[in-house]
Amino acid sequence: MLRLEARPQPSRTMVLATPVLAVVLTLIAGVIMFAILGADPLEALYAFFIAPIDNLYGLGELGVKATPLVLCAVGLSIGFRANVWNIGAEGQLVMGAIFGGWIGLFHNGGGGIWVLPLMFIASAIGGAFWGAIPAFLKTRFNANEILTSLMLTYVAQLFLNYLVRGPWRNPQGFNFPQSKSFDDFAAIAPMFDGTRLGFGFIVALVAAFAGWLLMSRSFLGFQIKVAGLAPAAAGYAGFSAKRLTWAAMLISGGLAGMAGLNEVAGPIGQVVAVVSPGYGFTAIIVAFLGRLHPIGIIIAALLIALSYIGGDAAQMSMNLPVAVSSVFQGMLLFFLLGCEVLIRYRIRPRLRAATG
Amino acid sequence: MHHDTVTAILLSTVLASTPMLFAALGELVTEKSGVLNLGVEGMMLIGAVIGFVVTAATGSAILGVILAAVAGALASGIFGVLTLLLLANQVACGLALTIFGIGLSALIGKPFIGKPLSALPQLHISGLSDIPVIGPLIFGQDALVYISILMAIAVHLFLNRTRQGLIVRAVGESHDAAHALGYPVVGIRFLAVMFGGAMSGIGGSYLSLAYTPLWSEGMTAGRGWIALACVTFSTWRSARVVLGAYLFGFFTIAQLHAQALNVPIPPEFLSMAPYLATVLVLVIISRDATRIRMHAPASLGRVFHGG
Numbered sequence: 001m002l003r004l005e006a007r008p009q010p011s012r013t014m015v016l017a018t019p020v021l022a023v024v025l026t027l028i029a030g031v032i033m034f035a036i037l038g039a040d041p042l043e044a045l046y047a048f049f050i051a052p053i054d055n056l057y058g059l060g061e062l063g064v065k066a067t068p069l070v071l072c073a074v075g076l077s078i079g080f081r082a083n084v085w086n087i088g089a090e091g092q093l094v095m096g097a098i099f100g101g102w103i104g105l106f107h108n109g110g111g112g113i114w115v116l117p118l119m120f121i122a123s124a125i126g127g128a129f130w131g132a133i134p135a136f137l138k139t140r141f142n143a144n145e146i147l148t149s150l151m152l153t154y155v156a157q158l159f160l161n162y163l164v165r166g167p168w169r170n171p172q173g174f175n176f177p178q179s180k181s182f183d184d185f186a187a188i189a190p191m192f193d194g195t196r197l198g199f200g201f202i203v204a205l206v207a208a209f210a211g212w213l214l215m216s217r218s219f220l221g222f223q224i225k226v227a228g229l230a231p232a233a234a235g236y237a238g239f240s241a242k243r244l245t246w247a248a249m250l251i252s253g254g255l256a257g258m259a260g261l262n263e264v265a266g267p268i269g270q271v272v273a274v275v276s277p278g279y280g281f282t283a284i285i286v287a288f289l290g291r292l293h294p295i296g297i298i299i300a301a302l303l304i305a306l307s308y309i310g311g312d313a314a315q316m317s318m319n320l321p322v323a324v325s326s327v328f329q330g331m332l333l334f335f336l337l338g339c340e341v342l343i344r345y346r347i348r349p350r351l352r353a354a355t356g
Numbered sequence: 357m358h359h360d361t362v363t364a365i366l367l368s369t370v371l372a373s374t375p376m377l378f379a380a381l382g383e384l385v386t387e388k389s390g391v392l393n394l395g396v397e398g399m400m401l402i403g404a405v406i407g408f409v410v411t412a413a414t415g416s417a418i419l420g421v422i423l424a425a426v427a428g429a430l431a432s433g434i435f436g437v438l439t440l441l442l443l444a445n446q447v448a449c450g451l452a453l454t455i456f457g458i459g460l461s462a463l464i465g466k467p468f469i470g471k472p473l474s475a476l477p478q479l480h481i482s483g484l485s486d487i488p489v490i491g492p493l494i495f496g497q498d499a500l501v502y503i504s505i506l507m508a509i510a511v512h513l514f515l516n517r518t519r520q521g522l523i524v525r526a527v528g529e530s531h532d533a534a535h536a537l538g539y540p541v542v543g544i545r546f547l548a549v550m551f552g553g554a555m556s557g558i559g560g561s562y563l564s565l566a567y568t569p570l571w572s573e574g575m576t577a578g579r580g581w582i583a584l585a586c587v588t589f590s591t592w593r594s595a596r597v598v599l600g601a602y603l604f605g606f607f608t609i610a611q612l613h614a615q616a617l618n619v620p621i622p623p624e625f626l627s628m629a630p631y632l633a634t635v636l637v638l639v640i641i642s643r644d645a646t647r648i649r650m651h652a653p654a655s656l657g658r659v660f661h662g663g
Contacts, residue, residue, distance in 0.1 A: 004443070004661065085447055137635070142642040146394065146447070147585050151631040154578050162624035284451055323462030323573075330456025334434060337444040337452060345443070 004345040014343040019289055019296070022336035023303070029331050039318055047317045048310035048324075058309065060195025064267055065305035068093065068259035068276065070204040070298055072283030074211040075252030077292040081215070082224040083231065084248040088134065088149025089256040090280025091156035092127040096257020097264045098160055099126025101271040104186035104264075105168060105179055115185040119261055120203075127257015128250045130156060135249035139242040145249070153280070164273050179271040188266040200262035207255055208294035215294075220247060256280055277308070278326075285333045304329060365613055366493050370501055371567050373605025375400065375559040375576075377504045379583035380590075380597045381511050382555025386432075387587055388515060389548035390528035390655035394450025395435055397580025398457020399553050400560035403428045405461040407561025408571040409468055417476055421500065421561050428557020429550040431457060436549040440542050443659050458574060465571045475569040476500065500562050505598075507555070512594035524548060528653035531660040541660055556580065578631065585634045589641050591651040600637075607633045 027045070034044040052058045072089045079086045086092075100123030107115045133152060137143040164177040173180075181187075188198035215221035227234040227244050235241070263275045286304050290296030311325030379396050386393050403424035411420030435453050438444040476498040487495075515521040524544060527534045531541045563579070564571050582604050589603075590596035611626040619626070642648055 006661070087451060137639055141639045142645045142648065143635070143638045144588065144642065147581060147588070147638055148635050150581050151578070151585075151635050154631045155628045158624045158628050162622050165624070166622060281455060284448075285455065288448055321463050321466045323459050323466065326455060326459025327463055328459075330452060330459050333448075333452035334438065334456065337449050338438050338442045340444055341442040 002347050003350040004341065005348045006345055007343075010343050015291065018339040018342060019291065019300070019336060021339050021342075022289070022332060025335040025339075026328060026332045029335075030328060033324070033327065034320075037320065037324075039320060044314060044318060044320065047314045047320075049306060051317070052309045052313040053306065056192070056194050057196075060190070060192065060197040061309050062302055062305050063195075063197045063201045065308045066298070066301040067198075067200045067204045067262055067266075068279040069283050069286045069301035069304055071200075071207055071259035071262070072252075072256045072280050073286035073290060073297045073301060074204075074208050074294055075255035076283055077287040077290070077294075077297060078211060078215065078224060079248035079252050080287060081228045081292055082244045082248050083228050084138075084245050085146045086131060086134065086149050086249055086252050087146055087284060088130070088151075088153045088280070089252060089283055090276065090278060091149070091153030092130045092253040092256035093260035093263075093276055093280045094153070094156040094160050095130035095260070096123035096127035096254075097260030097271065097275045098156075098163065099123050099129075099257065100261035101168075101179070101264045104182045105271065107186060108180055108183055111183075111185045113185060116188065116265065119186060119265060120258055123257040123261030124254040125257070127260065128254035130257070131249040131253020132246075135246045138245050138249075145245070149249075160271075160275070161273055164271055168271060170270075177273045181270045182265055186265060187269055188262065196267050198262070198266040200258075200266055203258065203262070205298070207258075208298055212294040214251075220244075224248070256283075282308075282326075282329055285329050288333060289336055304332075307332075361613075363488070363492060365609055367496075368609045368612070369602065369606045370493070370497060371605075372608045373602045374501050374504050375562045375567060376579055376583045376586060376604055377508065377598060377601035378500075378559030378562065379556045379580060380586035380601050381504075381507055381594070382552035382559075383583060383587050384590070384592065384594060384597050385511060385515070385524065385555075386548050386552035387656055388528045388592065388653055389524045389545045390531055390653050390658065390660075391439065391545050391549055392446045392450065392657040393432065393435055393453070393549060393552055394447060394584065395432065395453025395457065395580075396450075396552075396556050396583050397576055397578070398454035398461075399428045399431045399556035400563070400576045400580045400583075401457045401461035401574070402431050403557030403560030404564040404575055405465040405468075405560075405571055406557070408473065408564040409464060411565060412468060412471060412473055417565055420565060421558055424557040424561035425554040426557070428560065429554040432549050432553025432556070433546075435553075436546045439659075440545055440549070443661055446657050446659075454580070462573045465573065468571045469573070471570065473565065473569045476566045498566055500558070500566060504562075508594060508598050515594060525653070528655055531655045531658070535660070535662050541662060545660075556583075559583070582630065582634050585638055588648075589637050591641065591647065592653065593651070603637070604630055604634065 031041040034041040053062055076089055100119040103119045103122045134145040134149040137148050138145045168179040170180045188200060190196050190198055223239040224244055227239055260275060264271050282304055286297055286300045289300035307325045307328045311322045314320040315322045379400055383396055406427040407420040407424035410423045411417045435449050438449045439446045478496050478498050523539055527541050527544050535541045563575055586597055586600035589600040607630040611629040614626050615623045
């Protein structure tokens with residue numbers, strides 16, 4: 001039998017090695033899954049992970065999908081470090097798309113270069129507003145933020161459905177549930193010809209850098225880390241748990257809101273009923289896979305983005321169900337969380353207890 | 357209102373509440389043992405798809421429900437291995453289980469989207485079932501509705517009237533004390549987690565076999581999370597779990613009937629009702645922090661390492 005022996009201190013090697021180990025285990029499990037689905041595993045892995053990015057357009061798509069994941073995950077990681085479990089980033093993303101999209105539609109046919117910056121600000125406000133509700137309910141009424149933030153995701157999605165089927169529906173849109181297209185002032189243009197990658201990617205990288213500054217160079221970041229690792233110590237030091245909850249929810253909500261705007265003003269180009277294939281939820285995986293660290297989050301987001309475009313590509317080239325992507329993502333998180341035990345524990349053979 | 361409408365609302369409330377009741381009862385036992393499994397939504401989806409696929413393939417709904425329970429238990433087993441044996445964070449693992457369940461159920465159910473299935477047969481006792489309103493309500497349900505009520509009673513008796521139930525609660529209150537007394541903490545928790553998974557699986561299969569007899573991706577639509585809210589709402593007491601599940605079921609149905617009656621509110625806003633009601637109820641229940649702390653299992657969510 002094996003047993004777990006606590007390490008005197010967490011292993012730094014394992015902190016870096018476990019994500020790699022988890023990816024390898026996921027790929028092995030993926031081979032088995034493809035075999036069960038009746039596809040040639042190697043061909044499927046190639047179609048899934050290599051073929052989609054062997055061209056400029058594909059590389060651009062990697063950045064397109066990674067952008068909302070980085071924005072959401074950077075915010076979530078700050079909360080998770082403080083033990084604030086915002087899992088409603090998807091709803092905050094939708095609210096950001098609504099607030100920012102509203103500014104864009106309002107200035108349709110007019111406006112100037114200031115429209116897009118204003119849309120970004122509005123989207124951050126929208127997302128932060130949607131994050132503020134669980135923060136208020138948590139700090140004022142002690143209501144669990146996991147459940148309230150998640151319930152509000154459904155509410156935000158229904159509100160978006162109402163808007164695109166009702167007041168915002170394009171009258172010339174053949175009754176499709178979608179708004180008019182944004183005009184040039186309100187749309188994010190691609191940075192390179194032949195791709196769809198807009199400057200939102202730069203915004204995401206800046207957000208990751210700002211997240212790193214906050215966590216490693218500011219007093220608020222220090223408070224967050226202490227509150228997460230030793231809540232009692234944080235209380236004793238006089239750090240306000242309520243203030244940290246507010247900070248975490250507002251930051252993660254605002255960033256998720258900007259991710260939503262980047263979708264509607266960027267790749268989509270109008271407000272539609274489905275603005276995200278679940279980026280807000282997948283960002284939870286990204287945050288953990290990236291070890292709640294901004295650099296790790298960027299790498300993890302690129303990897304998960306690959307699983308998204310790989311799923312689309314494998315669906316077209318090999319007729320594999322697109323849900324394979326989320327199975328991959330779920331397995332990756334399982335393996336990662338399972339491997340984390342190696343950071344704090346050593347696996348040792350269980351010795352027969354000697355007498356005495 | 358005509359009594360047919362009342363009957364219809366009450367009947368569909370039972371239909372809408374039963375999936376949440378199964379899942380919430382399972383999660384109650386899991387949480388009583390000190391484990392917080394946030395994967396209910398994922399396990400319900402796996403149960404829903406397995407129940408549907410097996411029933412469609414074999415024609416036996418009984419087999420469908422049984423295998424849905426097995427699938428739910430197996431899915432929760434993954435969670436159990438990670439959190440109980442590998443000491444991983446319960447919140448993160450529960451979220452992982454939900455994400456995994458959404459993907460896996462979509463993968464399995466892909467060929468079955470849009471295929472119809474006949475709903476579970478309903479009891480009919482001539483004479484009794486024909487009594488207005490209460491007849492169909494009490495004597496005209498399908499078997500799983502009766503089983504869900506029996507399970508509620510069984511869970512209540514198990515937790516409060518049996519030695520084994522006392523041990524489960526002891527493990528949930530203080531795993532160190534239970535360990536010191538020689539109880540196998542990890543084994544007991546593992547069984548409680550698997551029970552929770554099986555019940556979520558049955559609850560999910562009720563959705564795809566009785567509530568809307570068809571499979572569609574993500575068909576639980578947050579019911580797993582509402583089941584979790586039911587447990588908090590109940591302050592970990594089994595009788596109140598029933599009340600909570602039926603309350604949320606009623607909100608779901610009331611808004612559907614309001615949509616059918618053409619009330620001058622957009623349907624999207626009416627559909628928000630169950631989710632907003634959940635938030636509201638959580639706020640009301642949680643407001644008194646001391647009461648939550650007194651009733652919640654003291655070791656809930658804490659990692660146990662027995663050495």
